[in-house]
Amino acid sequence: MLRVILIRLAVFVPTLLATSLVLFITVNVVPGSAARAALGIDATPQAIARFEAEQGLDRPLHVQYLDWLWGALRGDFGTSFQNHLPVGRELLARLPVTLELAALAFIIANLIALPFGALAAYHHQRRVDTGMSFLATVMGSVPNFWLATLLILILSLKLRVLPAGGYVALREDPARNLSLMLMPAISLGVVSSALLFRIMRAKMIEVLSSDYIRTALAKGAATGVVLWRHALRNGLITFLTVGAVEFGWLFGGVVIIEDIFLLPGVGQLVLVGIINRDYPVLLASALTVTVVVLTANMLVDLLAALLDPRHVHVRALR
Amino acid sequence: MSDDYAGRQGDRLKRGEMFRLIETFERGGMSRREFLRRSMALGFSIAATQSLFGVAERAAAAVGAPKRGGVLKAAFSADPAGFDPVRGPSGMSHVVIEQVYSTLMALDPDAKPYPELAESYTVSDDGLAYTFKLRRGVKFHHGDELTADDVKFTFDRLRAPNSGYSYGAQVETIKSVDVVDRYTARFRLSKRTGPFLIYMAFPGSSIVPKKLVESGHDLNAKPIGTGPFRFVSYEPRTAIKFVRNADYFEKGKPYFDSMEYRIISDITALTNALLSGVVNFSNEVPPKDFTKVRAHPDLAGLTLEGSRYHWLLLNTKREPFNDRRIRQAVSFALDRQALVEGAFFGLGTAILGGVIPKWNWAYADLRFVPPRGDPDQARKLLSEAGYPNGFRTTMSVASSFPNLMAMAPIIQANLARVGINAKIGTMEIPRYWDEVWSTSNFDITSMYWLSPLADPDDFVTNNYKCGMPINVQKYCSTEMDTLLDQAKSAATQEARRELYRKMQELSLRDMAQVPLVNGWLLIGHTKKLRNYRPMRTGFLKTLKDAWLE
Numbered sequence: 001m002l003r004v005i006l007i008r009l010a011v012f013v014p015t016l017l018a019t020s021l022v023l024f025i026t027v028n029v030v031p032g033s034a035a036r037a038a039l040g041i042d043a044t045p046q047a048i049a050r051f052e053a054e055q056g057l058d059r060p061l062h063v064q065y066l067d068w069l070w071g072a073l074r075g076d077f078g079t080s081f082q083n084h085l086p087v088g089r090e091l092l093a094r095l096p097v098t099l100e101l102a103a104l105a106f107i108i109a110n111l112i113a114l115p116f117g118a119l120a121a122y123h124h125q126r127r128v129d130t131g132m133s134f135l136a137t138v139m140g141s142v143p144n145f146w147l148a149t150l151l152i153l154i155l156s157l158k159l160r161v162l163p164a165g166g167y168v169a170l171r172e173d174p175a176r177n178l179s180l181m182l183m184p185a186i187s188l189g190v191v192s193s194a195l196l197f198r199i200m201r202a203k204m205i206e207v208l209s210s211d212y213i214r215t216a217l218a219k220g221a222a223t224g225v226v227l228w229r230h231a232l233r234n235g236l237i238t239f240l241t242v243g244a245v246e247f248g249w250l251f252g253g254v255v256i257i258e259d260i261f262l263l264p265g266v267g268q269l270v271l272v273g274i275i276n277r278d279y280p281v282l283l284a285s286a287l288t289v290t291v292v293v294l295t296a297n298m299l300v301d302l303l304a305a306l307l308d309p310r311h312v313h314v315r316a317l318r
Numbered sequence: 319m320s321d322d323y324a325g326r327q328g329d330r331l332k333r334g335e336m337f338r339l340i341e342t343f344e345r346g347g348m349s350r351r352e353f354l355r356r357s358m359a360l361g362f363s364i365a366a367t368q369s370l371f372g373v374a375e376r377a378a379a380a381v382g383a384p385k386r387g388g389v390l391k392a393a394f395s396a397d398p399a400g401f402d403p404v405r406g407p408s409g410m411s412h413v414v415i416e417q418v419y420s421t422l423m424a425l426d427p428d429a430k431p432y433p434e435l436a437e438s439y440t441v442s443d444d445g446l447a448y449t450f451k452l453r454r455g456v457k458f459h460h461g462d463e464l465t466a467d468d469v470k471f472t473f474d475r476l477r478a479p480n481s482g483y484s485y486g487a488q489v490e491t492i493k494s495v496d497v498v499d500r501y502t503a504r505f506r507l508s509k510r511t512g513p514f515l516i517y518m519a520f521p522g523s524s525i526v527p528k529k530l531v532e533s534g535h536d537l538n539a540k541p542i543g544t545g546p547f548r549f550v551s552y553e554p555r556t557a558i559k560f561v562r563n564a565d566y567f568e569k570g571k572p573y574f575d576s577m578e579y580r581i582i583s584d585i586t587a588l589t590n591a592l593l594s595g596v597v598n599f600s601n602e603v604p605p606k607d608f609t610k611v612r613a614h615p616d617l618a619g620l621t622l623e624g625s626r627y628h629w630l631l632l633n634t635k636r637e638p639f640n641d642r643r644i645r646q647a648v649s650f651a652l653d654r655q656a657l658v659e660g661a662f663f664g665l666g667t668a669i670l671g672g673v674i675p676k677w678n679w680a681y682a683d684l685r686f687v688p689p690r691g692d693p694d695q696a697r698k699l700l701s702e703a704g705y706p707n708g709f710r711t712t713m714s715v716a717s718s719f720p721n722l723m724a725m726a727p728i729i730q731a732n733l734a735r736v737g738i739n740a741k742i743g744t745m746e747i748p749r750y751w752d753e754v755w756s757t758s759n760f761d762i763t764s765m766y767w768l769s770p771l772a773d774p775d776d777f778v779t780n781n782y783k784c785g786m787p788i789n790v791q792k793y794c795s796t797e798m799d800t801l802l803d804q805a806k807s808a809a810t811q812e813a814r815r816e817l818y819r820k821m822q823e824l825s826l827r828d829m830a831q832v833p834l835v836n837g838w839l840l841i842g843h844t845k846k847l848r849n850y851r852p853m854r855t856g857f858l859k860t861l862k863d864a865w866l867e
Contacts, residue, residue, distance in 0.1 A: 032748030040400075040408075042484055043756065044787045050482065083554050084538070090554050113642060149586075156594050164594040165587055194551065259584050262591065264556045270556055272555060272583070275718075277748045 008298045018282065019290045020072070024065050027279050037277035038081045055081060058249070068283065078307040082272075087284045091266065095288065096264035097167060101188070102250045102292075104181055108189030109196055109246065111137025117200025124205050133198070148187035152260070153185060153267035165262035188253055192246055199242050209278050242301035248293035264315045328759035353666065384570070384849070388866035390577045393588045393597040394857075395687040397555055397581055401525040404476055404483050409856075412521035412770065414558055414579065416859050418459075419524030419543030420567075422450050422469065423515050427851040427860060428677065429772030431515040433524060434546070435464065445510040445809065452501040456567045458527045459549075466503040470495045471528035473505075506740075506820040510807040512814050513773035520771060521857070546572040546862035557580055564860075573865035585720070592617065593649045598844035598866075601856065604720065605663045611842035620841040622852045623667055625675055625777055627771040628721060630792040630832040633760055643703040645829035646761075650696035652729060652738040655689040657835050661724035665840060669833035672822025673777055677854060679811060680774035682819040686826045696736040708737020713762040715742060721837060722764045729764070758790045772855050774818050775806045782821075782830055793830035 035051040036043050052058045056067065071078060077087040116136075118160030120129045156164040163180055170177045207213060217223070254267035266285050339483055398410040403419065405411075424434035436450040456464040473495045476483045484487070491514075494814055495507045495522055507514070517523060527535075528540055535542070544567065547560035558579040582588040589607040591597045593614055603611050603619070607860055612619030630649060632639040648650045654668035666676070671684035700708060715726045726742050733740050740762060745753070754760050767788065769776045779802050780786050784794035801824060805817035841852050850864035 030748075031752060032746070033752050034748075037748035037749035040751070041765075041788060042756075043751065048483070080554070082399060083449075084400060085554055093553075156590065160594070164590045165582075166591075166596055190361055218395065220562075260587055261579075262582055262587055262596075264553070276465060277747075 002075075003167055004302065008301060012294055012298065013296060016287065016290060020069065020287055021065070023283055023286050024061075024068070027277075027282055028061060029220045034081055034277040034279055051081075068280075069293065072284075072287075077284040080281050081278045082276055082281075086159055087258050087280045090281075091269065091284050091288055094264055094266050094269060096169075097263055098251065098254050098267055099176075099292070100170065101181060101258070101263060101265060102247060104185035104187035105192065105250050106243070106247050108185055109193040109250075110243070111198030112190065112193035113200050117197045118204050118206045121195070121204030121208055125206075125315055129201075133201070136194040136197045139190055140192075140277070142191060144187045144191045144253060145260060147190060148257055148260050151183045151187060165260070167263050180263075184254075184257045184263060188250055188257055192253070196243065196246060240300050240304055247296045251289055251292050251296075352671040382848075384573050384865045385867060386573050386574075386865070387575050388601055388846075390574045390847075390861065390866065391580060391597040391865075392577065393580050393582050393591050393600040393602070395581070395583050395585060395602055396551070397556065397583075400538040401549065401552075401835060402537035403472075403522050404481050404525060405538055409768075409770065413858055414453065414549075415521040415524055415541065415543075416545070416857055417547040417560055417577070418541045418545045418549045419458070419521070419526070420545050421454045421519050421521070421523050421525065423518040424859060425516070425519045425772055425853065425855060425857075427853045429516075429854040434519075438517075446507045448507070448514060449498070450503050450505075452503065453567060454501055456529070456544050457565050458544050459563060460530060462527055462529060464525060464527075464544050465500050466497040467500075468525050468528045469503040470497050471531070472523070472525045475526070475531075476522070483522065485499070485520065485522050486523065488513075488520060492837050510809065512806050512808060512811075513771065513775045516771050516773040516776075519732070524581050548576060550576075557581060568862070572862040574861075577861070592842050595844075599841075599847065600843070601839060601841045601852070601858070603840040603842045605661070605837070606842060608663065608665060608840050608842070616707070616845055617842050618845050618847070620843075620852055621665055622839040622841070622854065623677060623830040623836060624836075624839045624854045624856050625674055625678075625772070626766070626837045626839070626856070627669075627673060627768070627777075628725065628764065628766050628834045629673075630779075630834060631760070631763050631765060632829075632832065633758060633762070633791055634830065635758070635792045636795075638703065638759055639704060639761065641703045642828055643699045644705070645701035645832065647703070647736065648685055648733065648738070649829055649832045650692045650699065651738065652687070652689045652834070653689075653738070654687070654834060656728050656732070657725050660728050661721050662835060662837055666835040666837045669836055672818075673781075673826060673833045673836075674774050674818060674822060675836055678772070678774060678777075680815050680818040682815075684819075684822055684826065691732065693708045693736050700737065705737075708739065710739045710741070711761045713740040713742050714750070714754045714760045715744045715764055715765070716747050716754075718747040719743045719766050722766055725764065725834065738768075755790055758792055760790075763790075766837075768856060770855060770857070774814070775802070778802065778818070778821065779806070782825060791831055793827060795824075795829070795830075798824055798830075802866055819827060859865070 032046075034055070034057060035048045039047050054086045056064060059067075068078065075088060078092065079086055080090070117130055120132045152164055155162045163185055166180055168176045168180065168241060254263075254265060255271050257263070257265075257266040258265045259271055266288050269281055269285040270289065272278065273285055303309075328833050349567060394410060394413070396408065396410045398414050399405075400411055401414055401418065403415055420435045422434065422436045423439075425431055433450075433457060435452055437453045439448060440448045441448055443809060452464065452466060452469070458464060473489060473492060477486075477492060491507045491509055491511045493508045496504045496506065498504050505514075505544060511517075526537060530542060531537060543867055546563055546566045546568070548563050550559040552558045552562050553656075560577040560579075562575055566572065571849070580591070582591055582597075585602070585604050586607075588602060589604065589611065590599050592603070592611060595616070598599055606621055608621075611617050630648065630652075632645050634640055636858045641863075654670065658664060658666045658668050663859040668689050670689060671686050672682050674680045674682065700706065712795075713726065713730065715722050717723060723744070726744075730740050730742055734817060763787075767781075781786045782793065782798050783789065783802050784796075784799055798821065801817055801821040805814050805821055808814045808817055839852060839854075842867070843850060846867040848865050848867060851860045
């Protein structure tokens with residue numbers, strides 16, 4: 001068990017470093033200078049020179065990267081080119097928002113995908129299954145921001161049952177917080193539930209037709225028990241691994257959703273960083289996303305190892 | 319195109335004009351007689367207009383007495399870039415600065431300067447000395463009284479060599495600022511400066527507390543001024559919060575308990591926030607959503623012509639745009655009425671002559687092109703210039719400006735009908751600044767620019783003077799430069815007006831840039847907001863006079 005954790009951690013740091021390097025290079029290669037993006041139409045050559053000197057953008061690239069890395073290791077991510085405020089602080093304040101959104105979306109996605117996936121597998125090759133699969137294809141193909149706009153149109157502007165956007169902290173006003181998170185979480189969750197549904201369904205079909213299930217049924221075990229105890233548990237393992245990828249995808253998908261629903265999360269920071277060529281903001285927020293995704297993957301691997309004795313056993317044998 | 323279609327287009331423009339008239343009258347901005355006269359000029363019958371009186375007058379009567387209390391929540395799309403007047407160059411910074419600080423002079427809604435921190439002022443005959451007598455007992459938010467020392471400190475700071483002040487042109491004619499006594503400050507100028515009082519009303523000229531700044535306080539993070547509202551907090555990309563300044567020198571004002579400026583970068587989300595009540599004020603309503611805002615039962619929609627220019631820039635250093643006849647041909651080819659209809663939904667003024675707008679004292683009633691353009695004249699000019707069959711060219715547009723993007727295909731079609739085939743290329747704004755704008759690497763490009771000042775010098779100098787950073791079309795004319803300098807420093811407003819007339823005539827002959835549309839200010843706010851008068855400059859100083867029912 002310990003070995004699994006250590007291996008995972010050993011991969012963590014180099015992945016992070018590699019990601020930061022790729023991001024840094026990309027950001028500097030992409031056309032559009034940070035100075036002009038920050039100064040806009042008021043950019044005179046003197047103003048640009050002044051800006052670049054202040055922000056250290058006139059130094060060679062490797063110096064800039066190493067300087068940034070050294071600061072990042074100590075938790076100093078620099079200041080935003082737009083508002084000259086420390087990025088780290090802003091990032092920390094925004095992290096809970098995105099985590100809550102991704103978590104809620106993940107829960108909604110699973111709440112839809114798990115039962116329906118199992119149900120579809122159980123009624124495999126019957127109309128119920130075909131119908132649900134079709135619906136899943138449709139729901140998985142729509143863009144999440146389209147769904148978001150539709151929800152706002154109906155629920156906020158027409159029916160006036162939910163607020164159109166904004167954020168209030170969970171500990172301040174849980175009821176309002178959830179009412180504001182509901183539509184964004186649904187937009188993200190429904191679309192990603194489609195993929196989870198299909199994986200769940202496929203896995204369950206495979207499990208349901210396996211030998212040990214047939215044995216259990218032959219022994220006279222009730223179908224319900226078989227489904228819930230044996231099939232689901234085994235299906236869940238593979239499912240969780242995909243789920244981690246899905247969570248990573250969700251965390252990245254928040255970018256547009258946060259912008260639409262006015263949620264002050266990390267995704268909005270990534271978007272703003274790109275549009276404004278605000279390098280410190282972009283690097284810090286993109287790396288945060290990386291960290292979260294890697295952590296989620298790591299946790300799921302550990303969980304999978306816990307759930308499946310074979311996993312751990314095989315590793316221990318090596 | 320059938321006559322019926324043209325008639326309907328005209329109707330829509332008339333309706334837009336009518337909206338404005340009704341609003342102005344409701345606000346008390348014109349007399350009954352004027353309203354009647356102008357409505358009839360638009361073609362409405364006496365009976366129809368008189369029936370509108372009842373509506374307008376009932377609305378005016380309902381205004382009543384001011385009420386203290388409430389929170390004004392305004393929506394904006396951009397983040398500020400600091401709150402120190404010497405540093406904040408962005409428009410959004412100014413909108414915050416004007417609430418927290420005060421200036422020697424201020425502008426009324428029609429952009430006329432009046433004394434604010436100054437009780438009175440005198441100007442020497444040669445125009446080289448301005449003496450301001452300050453109000454007494456004006457307190458900064460931290461308690462110190464404002465004196466002439468603070469005024470001198472403020473302007474010395476703006477003029478300092480490494481100040482980084484982006485509007486150095488406004489203070490370059492100030493030779494010195496002297497403290498005559500505790501409440502009197504004298505400015506000595508190196509030459510006559512026509513727009514001087516307007517400069518004194520600019521947010522960058524806000525008076526800062528000398529002792530506080532000298533002791534190391536960072537105004538950029540926590541602004542302290544003498545304005546109607548105190549700065550409370552700034553959550554980046556989210557909101558700026560203010561609270562009423564209980565010791566504001568205009569007794570009884572402001573009326574709101576507090577204000578919040580919410581930052582909503584997605585323009586559709588901004589409209590939704592206004593429509594669903596998340597915010598109750600915005601002056602950035604996109605033209606496409608204005609009718610929706612106006613039709614909302616709880617919201618009122620206002621329009622106002624300011625100085626928001628959209629123009630086409632033709633690179634005068636490239637063939638064939640180095641020939642003024644070609645440039646004029648482009649101007650004649652354009653159907654500006656279609657641009658107003660198509661891109662601005664009728665909520666703009668086609669610029670058919672000089673760029674100085676009608677509401678400004680330097681307006682010259684010059685008509686160079688008809689509203690629908692004159693393709694025949696365009697073709698004639700093209701032939702004269704040696705391009706009887708037109709030519710191929712490119713048009714670069716920045717994709718982040720929705721109005722410019724909306725106009726691009728219309729402009730392309732207009733040019734095509736006279737034989738100019740312009741291929742449109744778009745790119746996102748940071749790339750655009752780098753690859754097109756700053757290097758003047760374009761044949762045709764378009765830009766949107768608004769003037770934060772209300773003086774005609776600001777409307778024209780930046781674009782027409784040789785070597786100015788925004789003059790990316792590289793237009794250079796000593797005659798134009800001379801006219802601009804003379805107009806800025808002429809002795810009387812009459813003299814200035816005459817010079818701006820000449821300057822505008824020259825601008826049309828040379829057609830350095832092709833003016834397109836002056837997009838109106840579009841404001842949406844809750845009907846509970848009373849006595850809000852929008853400003854031509856697009857600023858929000860008048861919020862201190864407004865209240866919520």
